[in-house]
Amino acid sequence: MRTATPEDAPHIAHLMDLSRDGWTGYTPVKVKELEHSLTTGELQVYVLEDSALLECYHRENATQIICMYPYCHPQAPKSMEDDLIAFAKQQSNARHIPLEISVPHTREREIQKLIAQGYVHSRTFYRMFLQGEVLHKMTAPELPAGWSFRTVKAAEFLNLHNNAFRTHYGFSAMTLKTVEGWYSEPDFDPEDWQALFVHGKPVAYFSIGKQEDGGHVYLLGTIQEMQGKGYGRTALRQACHLLKQRGVDRIQLGVDTGNEHALEFYKRIGFEVAYANLRYRYEPKTLTL
Structure with missing residues (x-):
């Protein structure tokens, strides 16, 4: 597991787009915007063997960590997905604040993975x-x-x-x-x-x-x-x-x-x-x- 740098932005954007193909509401990543977010520290990205990653937002004085559901290359082992879900919990325990992972309501498979690891539905946001x-x-x-x-x-x-x-x-x-x-x-x-x-x-x-x-x-x-x-x-x-x-x-x-x-x-x-x-x-x- 490594922490991404702004130089990783092109690779990360490509992996994100591959991982989210067919997901409801997903918009392709702009490399310059991603690079900027990594530079300012607004975004932290943890990369696992260059085939999977976790996108994490944690602002100063935040009372919780917000993560997107892990991104995995379509050919990556499914265990990487589980490892990143578990890694997010480790971050929560280390910082002593709750975390929330977002996923569209249409992704039943991913929802079941979260539930299996002890995540509980807490909030719903409508896209209008x-x-x-x-x-x-x-x-x-x-x-x-x-x-x-x-x-x-x-x-x-x-x-x-x-x-x-x-x-x-x-x-x-x-x-x-x-x-x-x-x-x-x-x-x-x-x-x-x-x-x-x-x-x-x-x-x-x-x-x-x-x-x-x-x-x-x-x-x-x-x-x-x-x-x-x-x-x-x-x-x-x-x-x-x-x-x-x-x-x-x-x-x-x-x-x-x-x-x-x-x-x-x-x-x-x-x-x-x-x-x-x-x-x-x-x-x-x-x-x-």
């Missing part, structure tokens, strides 16, 4: 799409006097996001290092990171991007003291409008099914559930005296 006539009719929001959208720097975006989600289940406050890493990505566009200002005060925000599979709304939120006033809806409409201007025919986002308010909000806008990503959780062992 806005497309067709609903997207075609989407227009920019009409802003009252004193309202405006502006690009924001990393520190301001960080404060808005941590405020909006500070009481959300499972939320770990992001650090400035994480957000600055996103801002330094090769294809960074400041227009993708905006906040809604009302009479000079930022109240809501979004980050977006265009990928091979369409438009993405990555982050969206309203600061807690301003929720329920329609600011989030205005921010989402602006985000969708900007993506529509880039020619996308589908916009997608993810939502924790435990956040019923957000789920109903997206449905009212016109987003529909496409599939689910499941999180399987492992709790680290603790010593008893």
